[in-house]
Amino acid sequence: MHANANEQKKSFSCQVCKATPGHLFIYCPDFKQKTPAERHQLIKDLNRCYLCFSEHTSVNCKSTRVCEVCGGRNHSWLHWDNNAVED
Ligand SMILES: [Zn+2]
Ligand SMILES: [Zn+2]
């Protein structure tokens, strides 16, 4: 067992796979296996930003990040071919 001084001794569980101790959903193996559409729904459920996954809506996002696939205002992880989502 590693002593991890960087981690608060707060038990939280992953919002995606419910593992304890948790991890940020962007590091979650379950999240990575989801389809972009499922990820999109999850981000929506968690009220996260589609661009940077922070706790604000993509409308309020200051990030200049764009989708690597289409150059649109979504993270490439959330991009799927039939991406017709508009805010
Ligand atoms: Zn997880
Ligand atoms: Zn953002």
Ligand SMILES: [Zn+2]
């Ligand atoms: Zn895209």
